[in-house]
Amino acid sequence: MSNKYYNKLVRSITSTVILVSIAPLIFTALVSGYFFHTAYKSRTIAYLKELVKEHKRTIDSFLWEKVADINVVSKSYTFETLNNEESLQELLKILQEEHKGVFVDLGFVNDKGIQSAYAGPFKLKQASYADAEWFTEAMKSKFYISDVFLGLRGLPHFIVAVKKEWEGKQWILRSTIDFVYFNKLVENIQIGKTGLAFIVNKKGAFQTKPRTGVKINNSNYLDLINNDTSKSLEAPPNNSDFYFLQKADEDNVIVVISEDQDNNRFINVITTLKYGDWILIYRQDIADAFENLYRARNFAVSIFIIGSLSIIFMAFIISRRVVGRIERIDQEKNMMNQQVIETGKLASIGELAAGIAHEINNPVAIMVEEAGWIEDLLTEEEFKDGANLEEFKRALKQINTQGKRCKEITYKLLSFARKTDSRIQEIQINDLIKEIVELSGQRAKYSNINVIMDLADNMPFVRLSPSEMQQVLLNIINNAFDAMEKTGGKFEIKTYTDDNYVAIDLSDNGPGIPEANLSRIFDPFFTTKPVGKGTGLGLSICYGIINKIGGKLDVKSIIGKGTTFTIKIPVEKEINKTQI
Numbered sequence: 107m108s109n110k111y112y113n114k115l116v117r118s119i120t121s122t123v124i125l126v127s128i129a130p131l132i133f134t135a136l137v138s139g140y141f142f143h144t145a146y147k148s149r150t151i152a153y154l155k156e157l158v159k160e161h162k163r164t165i166d167s168f169l170w171e172k173v174a175d176i177n178v179v180s181k182s183y184t185f186e187t188l189n190n191e192e193s194l195q196e197l198l199k200i201l202q203e204e205h206k207g208v209f210v211d212l213g214f215v216n217d218k219g220i221q222s223a224y225a226g227p228f229k230l231k232q233a234s235y236a237d238a239e240w241f242t243e244a245m246k247s248k249f250y251i252s253d254v255f256l257g258l259r260g261l262p263h264f265i266v267a268v269k270k271e272w273e274g275k276q277w278i279l280r281s282t283i284d285f286v287y288f289n290k291l292v293e294n295i296q297i298g299k300t301g302l303a304f305i306v307n308k309k310g311a312f313q314t315k316p317r318t319g320v321k322i323n324n325s326n327y328l329d330l331i332n333n334d335t336s337k338s339l340e341a342p343p344n345n346s347d348f349y350f351l352q353k354a355d356e357d358n359v360i361v362v363i364s365e366d367q368d369n370n371r372f373i374n375v376i377t378t379l380k381y382g383d384w385i386l387i388y389r390q391d392i393a394d395a396f397e398n399l400y401r402a403r404n405f406a407v408s409i410f411i412i413g414s415l416s417i418i419f420m421a422f423i424i425s426r427r428v429v430g431r432i433e434r435i436d437q438e439k440n441m442m443n444q445q446v447i448e449t450g451k452l453a454s455i456g457e458l459a460a461g462i463a464h465e466i467n468n469p470v471a472i473m474v475e476e477a478g479w480i481e482d483l484l485t486e487e488e489f490k491d492g493a494n495l496e497e498f499k500r501a502l503k504q505i506n507t508q509g510k511r512c513k514e515i516t517y518k519l520l521s522f523a524r525k526t527d528s529r530i531q532e533i534q535i536n537d538l539i540k541e542i543v544e545l546s547g548q549r550a551k552y553s554n555i556n557v558i559m560d561l562a563d564n565m566p567f568v569r570l571s572p573s574e575m576q577q578v579l580l581n582i583i584n585n586a587f588d589a590m591e592k593t594g595g596k597f598e599i600k601t602y603t604d605d606n607y608v609a610i611d612l613s614d615n616g617p618g619i620p621e622a623n624l625s626r627i628f629d630p631f632f633t634t635k636p637v638g639k640g641t642g643l644g645l646s647i648c649y650g651i652i653n654k655i656g657g658k659l660d661v662k663s664i665i666g667k668g669t670t671f672t673i674k675i676p677v678e679k680e681i682n683k684t685q686i
Contacts, residue, residue, distance in 0.1 A: 112433055116425045123421035128414055135410055139403070146399045151361055151373070154297070154395070158375045158388050159357050161295050161303065165379055165386065168291060169266070172208065172283055173249050175201065177268045179212075180279045185272035188214045188279060194225040201281070210263065210282040215241065217276040226282070240265050244278050251380055254285065254313045261285070264313070289314045292386070298397065301390035305379060313384055363392070463516040470516070474509035477502045530569050535608055535675070536561045538572060539599055542579045546587070553587055554594030561601045568608050568675045574651045581644040582612050582671050589616035589669070607657070607674040614670075619663040627661065 179197055180188070187193040198212040211226020219236030235241040240252035244267040252265040267280040292314045295303035305313035359377040366372070373395050375388040393400065481502045489495060543557055550557050586597055593616075600611040619627065623634060628649040652659040656676045663669040 112429050115432070116422075116429045119425040119428060120418075120421045123425065124418055127417045127421065131410070131413065131417075135406065139406065143399065143403070146402075147396065150395060150399070151375075154373070154375045154388060154390075155355075155359050155361065157295065157297070158303075158359060158377055158386065161292070162357070162359075162377050162379060162386055165291055165305075168288070169251055169380060172205075172266045172281070173251060173268065175205070175209075176266055176279055176281050177249065180268050180270050185277070188272075188277075189223045191223050191225060191231065194223050198225040198281075206287075208284050208287050210284050213280045215267075215278040215280060217245070240267070241278070244269060244280070245276060251383075253307045253311065253383075262315075264288075295388055298390055298394040300394040301388065303386065303388045305384050305386050307384055364389075467513060467516045470509050470512045474506055474513070477505040477509065481506075529571060531572055532567045532569055533572050533575070534565065535568055535575075535610065536565055536601060538575055539579065539601065539610070542576060542583065543599065546580070546583055549587055550597070553591050555587060555590055556594075556596045558596065558598040559600075560598060562603070565601055565608060566603065566677045568677055570655050570675065571651075578648045578651050578673065579610075579612075581648050585644065586612065586614040586616060586669070590614055595668075603677075604674060606677050608677055610673040610675075612671045612673070613668060615668040618665040618667055619661070619669055620665065621663075624661060624663060628659075 179201070183193070183197065187197075194212050194214065198209060201209040201212070211224065211228065211230070213221045213226070213230065213233075214223040215221045215235060219234050219238065219241045221230055221233045221235065224231040224233070238257075240250065240255070243252070244250035244265075248269050250265075250267045250269075252267075254262050254264045256262060262285045263282045264285070265280050265282055267278050269276055269278050271277070292303050292305055295301070302316050303314075304316040307313055357377065359375060362374045362376065364372050364374055371392045372389050373392050377386050378384070379386050481499070483489065484492075484495060484498055484502070489498075492498070539559065539561065543559060547557070549555075583597070590597070595615045598611070598613045600613070602609050602611075619634075628645050649659050652673060652675075658672075658674040660672045660674075661669065662672075
């Protein structure tokens with residue numbers, strides 16, 4: 107098969123392994139990532155909402171507590187006391203001691219807006235607030251908390267005031283609240299690097315000073331604030347850049363996403379203060395708010411990428427190995443098929459050779475008989491005085507000798523070319539070895555190899571297939587002859603008994619087998635011979651035949667000194683009794 111086929115198979119296996127491995131990983135990552143992302147965002151938003159609600163309660167409590175304190179003072183003291191600066195100074199001192207300086211001053215204002223009595227750090231007695239917005243609003247209700255404004259003193263502050271009636275007229279007892287103290291209440295809301303809180307009124311004016319610059323005038327905060335018509339936050343207007351995340355809950359808290367001119371996106375948690383007059387806004391950069399989430403996401407993505415690359419790499423490696431194994435199996439299968447074909451050819455040739463040998467055998471026998479008859483005729487009187495009588499006798503002797511030789515060769519050829527007979531027979535191993543050596547004699551002669559047989563006497567009979575044993579011995583002898591073919595050498599066959607085995611040593615003094623190949627020479631298709639000279643099946647077949655009869659086949663070799671194969675064949679007890 108072509109490399110194109112195996113390359114396509116590698117791609118197919120690789121893509122299948124990758125698809126089967128990564129698809130569940132992607133699905134699991136997406137599902138778990140979605141749920142983790144949703145859960146983390148929900149928990150973060152819930153935490154921010156709870157934080158804003160807590161500060162909403164704190165700020166509202168602070169404001170209304172201060173209103174209550176002024177109201178208590180107005181109810182606890184007489185008109186004369188409140189309208190007396192020295193008494194008012196004493197009351198301011200008590201308030202500052204009780205509330206750590208939150209109350210900056212204390213003033214008593216008549217219905218014309220004239221401050222008739224004042225206690226505080228400024229000289230504001232007889233100051234007129236008739237045109238002040240806070241005075242107008244304070245005269246409309248019993249309690250009032252103003253927006254933050256600069257006022258007569260030019261400093262940011264706001265006023266808490268209560269309205270009372272004394273001597274048939276409306277009077278206002280007012281106090282300025284320390285802006286710095288109030289601002290800290292809001293500044294304390296800080297999470298992460300960019301989280302900050304601030305308060306704006308319905309006109310979009312800051313009621314606190316944010317830690318960093320916040321552009322509020324042109325932002326969509328005004329749209330949100332102006333949309334607040336019922337003192338309850340609603341969804342942002344349609345034309346707003348706000349992305350509405352959560353509607354107002356029972357505590358009137360909403361969560362929106364905004365984007366500034368620099369395309370920075372913020373999460374905003376918004377709620378109302380002071381019955382909807384003020385809005386408390388907590389804002390934090392989304393990247394900062396969800397920093398841990400994004401860090402976990404990036405870490406998971408990194409792991410996913412590394413894992414995917416590892417799967418792809420391993421899929422490619424495994425596919426290459428699997429296809430390589432398949433390719434080797436295909437090659438072995440092709441070699442087996444080729445071997446079967448070659449074996450079939452050899453069998454056919456063997457049958458043909460046997461037929462030819464059989465046909466030649468009879469004519470040769472007749473030729474020998476005829477030569478003998480001619481030799482008998484030459485003994486008669488009429489041929490005794492022939493001039494070429496001796497030459498005729500020499501020629502007849504040569505014909506007789508070569509004819510017997512031809513007969514012997516055809517006999518051996520017929521004997522060896524018989525179909526492999528796997529039937530078990532009792533044989534004398536020395537006789538079998540002599541036949542094989544004689545058959546290989548011509549090749550040994552031409553290769554200048556001296557064959558030495560050292561066969562022990564009284565060797566026991568063994569039970570095996572003579573044909574299979576012939577194949578084993580001939581295979582090992584041919585391998586030894588191949589190794590010594592160019593240089594010649596010595597080949598020795600030795601038989602002996604070893605415990606319950608008949609042992610055969612087949613030794614040559616050829617070049618030897620490298621140690622790295624010794625452990626592989628019995629593997630099928632392993633060969634060190636050139637291409638076309640061997641299939642690598644010979645020794646593996648020998649090993650299988652010896653192993654089948656319960657014997658052993660070992661090999662020892664030293665580079666430069668030679669190789670020795672040792673065959674051990676088990677001897678059955680019954681046969682031992684028939685020793686010669």
